[in-house]
Amino acid sequence: MAKRGHRQTTLRETLPGLRRVVMRMLPYLRQHRMLVAGGSTALVASVLAKLLEPWPLKFVIDHVVQVGDGVAGTGSPFLDGLSLQTLLLVCAVGLVAVIAVRALCEYGAAIAFALAGNRVLTRVRADLFRHLLALPMAFHSRSKTGDLTMRLISDVGILKETAVTAALPLAVNTLILFGMVTVMLVINWQLTLIALMPLPLLWFSSRRTGRKIQTVSRKQRRNEGDMAATAAEIMTAMRTVQALGVEKEIAATFEGDNAKSMKAGVKVKRLSAGLERFVDVLTALSIALILYFGTLFVLDARMTPGDLLVFITYLKNMFRPVRNYAKYVARLSKATAGGERVIELLDTSVTIASTPDAKPAVITKGRIELKDVTFGYEPKSAAVLDAVSTVIEPGQSVVITGSSGTGKSTFVSLLMRLYDPDKGCITIDGTDLRAVELASLRRQISFVPQETLLFRASVRENLALGAGRPLADATIEAAARIANAHEFIMALPDGYETELTERGGTLSAGQRQRIALVRAYLRISPILILDEPTVGLDSANEAAVSDAIWRLAKGRTTLLITHDLRLATKADRVLCLQGGKIADDGKHTDLVKRGGPYARLWAQQRKPGDVLAAE
Structure with a gap:
C-alpha cells in the first residue's frame, strides 16, 4: 500500500x-x-x-x-x-x-x-x-x-x-x-x-x-x-x-x-x-x-x-x-x-520578444545610453546592476572591466536584449530597445563571444555565418586579412575549403578567435561587442587578435569586456564596475592618476618593464 x-x-x-x-x-x-x-x-x-x-x-x-x-x-x-x-x-x-x-x-x-x-x-x-x-x-x-x-x-x-x-x-x-x-x-x-x-x-x-x-x-x-x-x-x-x-x-x-x-x-x-x-x-x-x-x-x-x-x-x-x-x-x-x-x-512564455507594434531597428550612429538601469537574475536576489546610468558616444571604443561578478557581461547582455532591465531603460540612437524588433536589433550588433561557435562545415562557411547576405570569396578573404586570419587559413590542408571538426577542435584558441573577428567584420554593423577576446591566448596570438580588434573597431561603437587592461590603454574610455555600479569612468591615463578602483586593478596587473600609455 x-x-x-x-x-x-x-x-x-x-x-x-x-x-x-x-x-x-x-x-x-x-x-x-x-x-x-x-x-x-x-x-x-x-x-x-x-x-x-x-x-x-x-x-x-x-x-x-x-x-x-x-x-x-x-x-x-x-x-x-x-x-x-x-x-x-x-x-x-x-x-x-x-x-x-x-x-x-x-x-x-x-x-x-x-x-x-x-x-x-x-x-x-x-x-x-x-x-x-x-x-x-x-x-x-x-x-x-x-x-x-x-x-x-x-x-x-x-x-x-x-x-x-x-x-x-x-x-x-x-x-x-x-x-x-x-x-x-x-x-x-x-x-x-x-x-x-x-x-x-x-x-x-x-x-x-x-x-x-x-x-x-x-x-x-x-x-x-x-x-x-x-x-x-x-x-x-x-x-x-x-x-x-x-x-x-x-x-x-x-x-x-x-x-x-x-x-x-x-x-x-x-x-x-x-x-x-x-x-x-x-x-x-x-x-x-x-x-x-x-x-x-x-x-x-x-x-x-x-x-x-x-x-x-x-x-x-x-x-x-x-x-x-x-x-x-x-x-x-x-x-x-x-x-x-x-x-x-x-507553453513556456517567451518573455524577451518583439511587441506587436515594434518597428525595425535603425541604428545609424550607435549612440548608447543607459538610464537608471537596475537588473538582477532572480526576483529576490541582489541586483547585479544597480541604477546604472551612462552614455557611450558614437564611434567610441570602451573597455568594460572590474573584478568577477560585478556585472560586465550583464551590461552587454542587456544591450543585446538577452535580458530586459528590471528598472530603467536602454536606448540606442534615442530609441528604447523594447520598442524595436528584436531580430533587427541583433542583426545590427556584431558580437565576438569568449567561446567561438564553430560548426562541422568548411572554414569559408563558418566565416560567412551570420553575415546576413551572400558573400563573394574575395570579400571573405579580404576580411580574413584584416583579422590576421588569412595566413593560418591558407596553411590548412584545403585552405578556405577545409572542413572543421565539431566546435573547431583542430584549431587553436587564437585561430578560433580570429575566425570570430572575421565574422564580426563581415556583419557590417554600427556596434561591436567583444567578450574577453584575448583570454587564454599566448603572446603571439594575443598580439594578432589585439591588432585585429582595433582594425575592426574603426568607425564603430565598440565595447570590450576584459580583464586584460593592456587593451584599455588603447581604448577611448574605460568603465570600471564595482558592486553593480560604475566606480570609475574615463581614459586609462586619467584613471590611473586618479588612484581609484581602476588604478588598483592596474597596479595588480601591471608587470615590471611594461611601458604603456599610462606612463
Whole structure:
C-alpha cells in the first residue's frame, strides 16, 4: 500500500494529461485531415470486415455440415437454391475475400497513420526547436542542455505514439468492441450478458495497473532526462574529466542513473505483461462460460451451432481490443509523460520578444545610453546592476572591466536584449530597445563571444555565418586579412575549403578567435561587442587578435569586456564596475592618476618593464 503523502496518480487524474496532449496535437493533425480521415475510414472498413469474418463459417456449419446433402435453404434470396457444394465454394471464396479486404484496409490505415504521424512529428519538432531558440537566456541558464535535447528528440518522437499510432487505433478498437457486443446482443442477449460478466474485474485491474504504469513512466522520463543532461555536460567537459582523472567516479554516477532507468523500464514491462496475461485468463474464463451455456442453448434449439461459432469468435475478438489496451497502456503512459514535457516547454512564455507594434531597428550612429538601469537574475536576489546610468558616444571604443561578478557581461547582455532591465531603460540612437524588433536589433550588433561557435562545415562557411547576405570569396578573404586570419587559413590542408571538426577542435584558441573577428567584420554593423577576446591566448596570438580588434573597431561603437587592461590603454574610455555600479569612468591615463578602483586593478596587473600609455 502506498504511504501517505506518496499517493499514486489515479486514472481520473492521468486522463487530463492524455487529453491535453491529444488536444494540443489536433491543430497539427488538422493540417493532414485528409490522411487521418482516409486512415480512419480504412480502419472502420476493416472493423466491418472483421465483423463479417465468422459468417461464412456460420453458413458452412448451419447449411452445409448439418444438411449433409441436397439444396441449400439459407433464407437468403441470393443463396437459396444453390447446391451444397456451390454454397461451400461461395463461403470459402467469401472468407478469403473478407480477410483480403480487411488486410488491405488495415494496410492502408497503417500507411496513412504513419505518414500523418511522421509529418506531425516533423512539424512539432521544428516548432519546438524554433521556440527553444526564442526562449530567453533566463530560461536557458536554469535548464539542463541534455534534458532539453531529450525533450526535442526523444519526447517529441513518442508524441506520435499518443496522437496517431496509439490513440487513433485504440479509438477504432473501441468501435470493434461496441460493434461486436451489438451483434452479440442481437444473436442472444442472455448469452451476451453471461459473456460480459468478467468485464468489471478486467476494468478494475486495468485501472489499477494503468495508474501504476503512468507513475513509473513519468519517473522514468525524468530519470532519462537527468541522465541525458549528465551525459551532455560530461561530453562537453571531457578534457577536464580526463585531466582530473575522475573517469571512474563519473562513470559510477552515470551507471547509477542508468540502473534506475533500467529498473523503471523493467517495472513498466512487468506491469504491462501482467495485465496482458490477466486479460488472457479472463478471455478463457468468458469463453468457457459461453461454451458451457451456449452448448445448452444449442441443445435446446435456442440458437444454431453456427450462431454459437459466431458468438465465440466475436467473444475472442471482443477481448482483443481490451488486450490491445493492455498492450498499449505502457506506450500511452510513456507517450503521455513525454508529451506533457514537450507541451510544458511549448507553453513556456517567451518573455524577451518583439511587441506587436515594434518597428525595425535603425541604428545609424550607435549612440548608447543607459538610464537608471537596475537588473538582477532572480526576483529576490541582489541586483547585479544597480541604477546604472551612462552614455557611450558614437564611434567610441570602451573597455568594460572590474573584478568577477560585478556585472560586465550583464551590461552587454542587456544591450543585446538577452535580458530586459528590471528598472530603467536602454536606448540606442534615442530609441528604447523594447520598442524595436528584436531580430533587427541583433542583426545590427556584431558580437565576438569568449567561446567561438564553430560548426562541422568548411572554414569559408563558418566565416560567412551570420553575415546576413551572400558573400563573394574575395570579400571573405579580404576580411580574413584584416583579422590576421588569412595566413593560418591558407596553411590548412584545403585552405578556405577545409572542413572543421565539431566546435573547431583542430584549431587553436587564437585561430578560433580570429575566425570570430572575421565574422564580426563581415556583419557590417554600427556596434561591436567583444567578450574577453584575448583570454587564454599566448603572446603571439594575443598580439594578432589585439591588432585585429582595433582594425575592426574603426568607425564603430565598440565595447570590450576584459580583464586584460593592456587593451584599455588603447581604448577611448574605460568603465570600471564595482558592486553593480560604475566606480570609475574615463581614459586609462586619467584613471590611473586618479588612484581609484581602476588604478588598483592596474597596479595588480601591471608587470615590471611594461611601458604603456599610462606612463
